[in-house]
Amino acid sequence: MISKKNVLFVGAGPIIISYRKKYSSIKNIRIFTRSSNKELNDALIGDFIYYDLNKLLQKIDVVIFSISPTKSMINSEENTLFKSKFSEFLNHCKKLKIEKFIFLSSVSVYKNHNEKPSTEKDAVESSSIYAEEKINFEKKIISTFKDSCISYSILRISNPFGMILYTKRVNNFIDSIFEKNKNMQQIFVDNQGKSLRDFIFIDDLSEILHHFIYTQKNINGTFNVGSGKSYSLNEVIETFKLLNINLRISMKDYIKPDSSNINISKLLRQSDFKYTDLLTAIEKIKKESNKFIFLDPPI
Numbered sequence: 001m002i003s004k005k006n007v008l009f010v011g012a013g014p015i016i017i018s019y020r021k022k023y024s025s026i027k028n029i030r031i032f033t034r035s036s037n038k039e040l041n042d043a044l045i046g047d048f049i050y051y052d053l054n055k056l057l058q059k060i061d062v063v064i065f066s067i068s069p070t071k072s073m074i075n076s077e078e079n080t081l082f083k084s085k086f087s088e089f090l091n092h093c094k095k096l097k098i099e100k101f102i103f104l105s106s107v108s109v110y111k112n113h114n115e116k117p118s119t120e121k122d123a124v125e126s127s128s129i130y131a132e133e134k135i136n137f138e139k140k141i142i143s144t145f146k147d148s149c150i151s152y153s154i155l156r157i158s159n160p161f162g163m164i165l166y167t168k169r170v171n172n173f174i175d176s177i178f179e180k181n182k183n184m185q186q187i188f189v190d191n192q193g194k195s196l197r198d199f200i201f202i203d204d205l206s207e208i209l210h211h212f213i214y215t216q217k218n219i220n221g222t223f224n225v226g227s228g229k230s231y232s233l234n235e236v237i238e239t240f241k242l243l244n245i246n247l248r249i250s251m252k253d254y255i256k257p258d259s260s261n262i263n264i265s266k267l268l269r270q271s272d273f274k275y276t277d278l279l280t281a282i283e284k285i286k287k288e289s290n291k292f293i294f295l296d297p298p299i
Contacts, residue, residue, distance in 0.1 A: 004028060005099070007213055008060045010048070011067030012104055013040065014166035019206040032056055034067070039166070049081045053092045062213050063093060066104040068133045086137065090144040100151045102212050103141050105134045107158040107198075107224065107260050117230075117261040120156070120222045138222070151218045155208075158226035158262050162202035162281065165288055173233060174199060174282065177240060177247065178289060186248045193234035193251060196259035198226035201281040204273070211271050219270065227275045228264040239278050243286055 008030045009016045016031055017039045031043035032051070044056070048067060057063075093101055110118040111125035126132035138154050145152040164175040180187050208225055231239075240247055267273070276284075 005061040005213065006030065006059050007062045007064065008032065008057065010056075010063065010065045012064065013037065014163040015066070015104075015160070015202060015205060015209070016040065017166045018162070018202045019209060022203060022206045023210060030056075030060065049078065049085050053089060057089075057092055057096055057098070060096070060098055062100040062102065063098060064102045064104065064209065064213070065089075068130070068137070083136075087140060087144075090140060094144060094148055094150060098150060100153070100213070101141065101145060102153045102155065102209070103137065105138055105154050105156045105222075106131070107156045107226070107262050109135050109138070109156060110260075110262075117263040118224065119263045120224055120266055145220075151220055153212050153219055154222040155212070155225045156222060156262075157205065158198040158200060158224065158260055160200050160202055160205050162285055165202070165285060172199075173197060174236060174285075177236075178285060181245065181247060182289070184248070186250050188250050188252055189233055189237070190252050191233075192253065193232060193237060195233050196230040196261055197233065197236075198228070198230045198260055198262050199236075199278065200226045201276045203281075204275050208267070208273055211273070215270070217270075221266075223267045223270070224262040224264050225267060226262050226264055228262075228268070229275075230259070230261045231278060236278070239282055242279060243283055245286065 006028050007026075009019075010032045011034075013033050013035070016029075016033075017037075020026075020029070020039075031040055032048070033040060033043050033045060034047070035045070037043075044051075090101075107118065108128065108131045109124040111123040111127075124131075124135050126135055141152055141154065159172050159174075161172050161174040163172070164170050164178045170176050170179050177187055179185075204227070205225065212219065237247060237249060
């Protein structure tokens, strides 16, 4: 029996839509996002920097936070304002004594991507602006909540896919294949397709998120979130071919090490999650691709 909790999603539009479809009986969800969509017609729409925190956090038990500064904000006054607002937001959560704070981070924070699978104890590195922002937010969350009664979980997610069902803005290999194939565009593959990725289907991610929201356990800490299995890009391409999806592939030579292997044993100690295999997941996206529900990317 799921205890009733009032849940706030901040950002992560495609994940929210997937979650609501999978758990349609759960109604006590509040959503805040930058852009509107018919699937999120009850969402609060606005700019996080200027939004009223009392309105946003009123009677909320669990927060799932995903948004980061947009590229246009970097090195601007807006970026400073965003970080200040995030600190204010965390302190407001602490003041209100919410039960849980869940942050959707990324495995892109890890320093090494070509050796043994990364664990949560491995070093992190600001290898990109995106990774730097995630690392800074992780540190801020830990420093704010570590001595409080609030449970906090940082989920470092590895290559979520299936986003193409809900958004025009895709940034992973599998979804980009669908997008480029739909538009009859060439697909360029680095490192002769030998790079490795741990992918997680968006529906499986929703299940994991559901566990973190509703588990009665206090689960402070950082967790790698993926399928626990890495595929080469060539293996992904072959999976598409098994489904008779014609691809326009152009292989490029070796450029730089570019693989993401993660250890998810810490996550699996929480629950015995069941993962959708790659073939089944891609087949599901193929079947649904004729009725895409697109979220417009934020300006």
